[in-house]
Amino acid sequence: MTNQLDVLQALRQTRHDWLNVMQLIKGNLALKRYDRIEEIIHQVTQQSICESKISEIQAPSVVYFLLTYNWFSNNIKLELDVAGEVFSLENKEVQLLRLCEEITEKLTNDCTIDTENNLLITFLFTEEYCEVTFDFQGALQKKVDWQRFKLERESIVNLVEWNEQECVLVARFARS
Template sequence: MKEKIGALDLLQHSRHDWMNRLQIIKGNLELANVERAREVIEEIVIEMRQEAQLSALGVPHLSEWLLTYNWVRRARLMVKFEVLTDGRLPIEMDPTLYEWLKGVVDKLEQSVCDGVDNELYFIMEIDQEQSAFHVTIEYEGGELKDSPKNWLKDINCKRVEPALTWYGSTSTQFAVKASFELFPVSR
C-alpha cells in the first residue's frame, strides 16, 4: 500500500470524516440529546487545536504523516497524538523525527495482533530548558508478538538515537519517553 496519498485522496478522506462527524451531531440533535451533540463538538474543537499545534511545530513531513496515518494504516493500530507545548522545531529535525517515529510504528505494526483494538499515543513537548524534544510513546492493546524493549532500540535511524526512559512495559501495554536533542536553528 502506498504511504503518500494525493491531494484528491486527502480531500476525499477529510470530507468523509467531516460527514461522519456531522451525522453524529445531527443524529444526537434529532434525538434531543443536545448535551451529547455539544460533547462531540467539543471533542472536534480539541482535536482541531491539536492538529493546528502539530502543524505549527514546523516539521511538515512528520505532521502530514501523523495527520493521515489512520487513513492509510495497514494494521489494526490507531495512532493518536497530543502536543503539550507551543513552539517550533528546527526544520532540520523533520526527517529525523519522521524516520524514527515511523520506525516505531512500522515495528509495532509487525508486533500487534489482529482482531484487537490497538492504540498508540505520541505525546510531544518541546523542553527549552533542556534543549530537547520529548515524545512519550504509550501503547495499549492486544498482546504484542515481541517486547518493545527488544525492537525499540533497533530502529534504523541514521540521523540520531534518542535517549529512552522506560515507564513500564508488559505484553499488552508500554510507555517510554524518547528525548531528542534540539538541533541548532539555521539562519
C-alpha cells in the first residue's frame, strides 16, 4: 500500500509542478512576453534533461533524494546540473547520499528563512571521476565548521568558498 501511496504522491506533486509551469506560460502569454515564455520552456527542458541524466547514475536513494528534495523543503530551492558522460555511482551510493543529506541539512539549519536560498548541485562526469559541486547562494547566519565536516568525510569534501551569501563545497568520487 505504501508504494501505491508514494506513486500517487509523486503524481500529485508532478501535476502540481506542471500546473505551475503552465500558469507561468499563460500569464506571460497574456502579457505578450514571448521572450519570457521561451526562457521558461528552455528552463523546464534543461531541468528535465538533468533529471533524466541523474536518473542514470544507478544510485536510486540519491536520485530519489535529489528529485524529491524541493517537495519537502521550503528553506532552500535545490537545482541540478549534470555535465559529461554519466557513469554508475552505485558503489558510492551510501556515501553520496549521506553527503547530500548532511550538506543540505547543515545549509538548511544555517540559512535565514527571510531570504531566497538556492543550492545548485552540479555533477561533472569525466573519464576518471565524478565531481559534485554544492553551490549555495542565499543568506547564512553563521559559519558551519566545514573543516571538521571535511575531516569526518575522509577529506573527500573541499571548501572552496564561504561568506554570508555563498558556500561552495566540492566532493570527488573516483570512477570504479
